[in-house]
Amino acid sequence: MAKDLNIALVRVDSRLVHGQILEAWVPFIKAKCIIVVNDKVAADPFLETVIKMAVPSDMEVIISSIDDFVQNYTFMHGHGKRTIVLFGSIADACNAYERGFHFDKLNIGNVHNNEYKVCCSSSVFLCDEEISTLENLLKKAGVFVEVQRVPKGRAVNIKEALKDFWHVK
């Protein structure tokens, strides 16, 4: 279905909808819609209900599996409701990108990998696989990737954070 939504923020956040989103990003973006793209939540009515209850009632909430999201939604850019799209992992965001959900900018908020190689900020810990996935997104697709927890927090360009790890300069 074609949705008249203006994608204002695409974010990777392992916590999906939580305090930083509701209290910091929603007012900053003046978002009127949140799309949670996550297979686990889409398959669990309880998790879905909790998210829908947490979001202010004047906002639209769409919860979708990755398959459903890339197959069934097309977006109008530049007009319509200002929208935040949330992915639970870097792999999910890249998967959606490769299958047609194109974005120019990706925000990385919370990624905690216990086997991490690089700590980009106090809430972003990336493993090898994630580093190379991001490298592809950046080099091949030209997406601007930024690590930033909350709007008033420091933003770090991923190129800067990972400069010692890129295979190709």
Place this chain on the structure above:
Amino acid sequence: MFGTLITTHGNLGNELIKSAEIIKGPLENTMHICIDQTKNVEDLTKEINSAIKKLDKGKGVLILTDLFGGTPSNISLSFMKEGKVEVLTGVNLPMVLKLSEAKEDMTLRDFACLIKNSGEKNIMLASEILSKKANR
């Protein structure tokens, strides 16, 4: 006796316990788990799970969290179980102070309602109260 677990963003819960103890003395069977940006959801889930087990002396555990929709609350909700675990959000000092007033014949749900009422009743706008008195 009911167990109480307070989970909050940062150290808020711990400070609430300390403040309540200044006023009322030691709180029994109460624990705090601090949730910060460096911990991942799986580890936090395990931490909360083991705290619930430690706190449950047979009558169940009340989890107090700061913000509905926040990570402490989101994780806690996954443990909700009738008669075993209740989750109450928006924790404040009056709620923590009320914890020691549980009665023997209360169910976990009754206990949770008692704490909820105490939290709600103690939010007041002083100027509203004053203007009501003046209009009497």
